[in-house]
Amino acid sequence: QVQLVESGGGMVQPGRSLRLSCAASGFTFSSFGMHWVRQAPGKGLEWVALIWYDGSNKYYADSVKGRFTISRDNSNNTLYLQMNSLRAEDTAVYYCARRNEGFDYWGQGTLVTVSS
Amino acid sequence: DIQMTQSPSSLSASLGDRVTITCRASQTISTYLNWYQQKPGKAPKLLIYDASSLQSGVPSRFSGSGSGTDFTLTITSLQPEDFATYYCQQSYITPPAFGQGTNLEIK
Numbered sequence: 001q002v003q004l005v006e007s008g009g010g011m012v013q014p015g016r017s018l019r020l021s022c023a024a025s026g027f028t029f030s031s032f033g034m035h036w037v038r039q040a041p042g043k044g045l046e047w048v049a050l051i052w053y054d055g056s057n058k059y060y061a062d063s064v065k066g067r068f069t070i071s072r073d074n075s076n077n078t079l080y081l082q083m084n085s086l087r088a089e090d091t092a093v094y095y096c097a098r099r100n101e102g103f104d105y106w107g108q109g110t111l112v113t114v115s116s
Numbered sequence: 117d118i119q120m121t122q123s124p125s126s127l128s129a130s131l132g133d134r135v136t137i138t139c140r141a142s143q144t145i146s147t148y149l150n151w152y153q154q155k156p157g158k159a160p161k162l163l164i165y166d167a168s169s170l171q172s173g174v175p176s177r178f179s180g181s182g183s184g185t186d187f188t189l190t191i192t193s194l195q196p197e198d199f200a201t202y203y204c205q206q207s208y209i210t211p212p213a214f215g216q217g218t219n220l221e222i223k
Binding site (some may be wrong): 035037044045046047050059061089101102103104106107108109 | 140150152158159160161162164165166169171198203206207210212213214215216217
């Protein structure tokens with residue numbers, strides 16, 4: 001069965017960096033685009049970034065452009081989100097999700113807290 | 117960018133009721149519209165894709181309709197497990213924006 005498992009979240013000071021990972025299993029990872037979506041405490045869903053199945057194209061929300069980088073390792077079935085220059089407003093649960101007809105599978109999320 | 121607006125933001129209903137949630141896009145998106153259900157502390161779950169296609173495993177009491185800019189999610193005969201927050205999302209262009217959510221509560 002399809003599984004997506006995020007890791008790498010935690011508490012970090014403003015201005016610092018963090019890298020999130022999303023381990024995929026149960027499907028041919030290299031055939032699907034992947035998204036990162038975040039949800040601030042008590043708020044709605046915010047799309048963060050998209051990477052195509054082969055990594056050839058990447059797209060970002062304006063709120064993270066220039067600070068976050070999405071990447072993938074198809075040989076290890078893993079998606080990444082490198083987050084630099086973190087701000088308090090980046091505090092959220094970060095989900096990875098598979099790109100298909102809609103976002104058809106989601107991970108359980110990993111919490112990132114940016115605070116001094 | 118396309119903006120998605122849901123109404124209402126919150127809704128109270130009783131078991132067995134039929135409810136409808138509306139989603140409006142700021143420009144035409146054909147039928148590139150998806151609906152998700154999210155329960156507290158859990159990841160969202162895809163219910164409907166392409167405006168009216170039921171995701172595998174989703175009960176048939178959920179249905180979607182619409183095209184262009186106006187869409188609806190209908191839940192017939194509300195069950196206890198249906199009380200949750202619902203989001204629409206357009207997949208017509210990147211960025212794939214979400215609506216602000218509709219919180220469905222028990223009356």
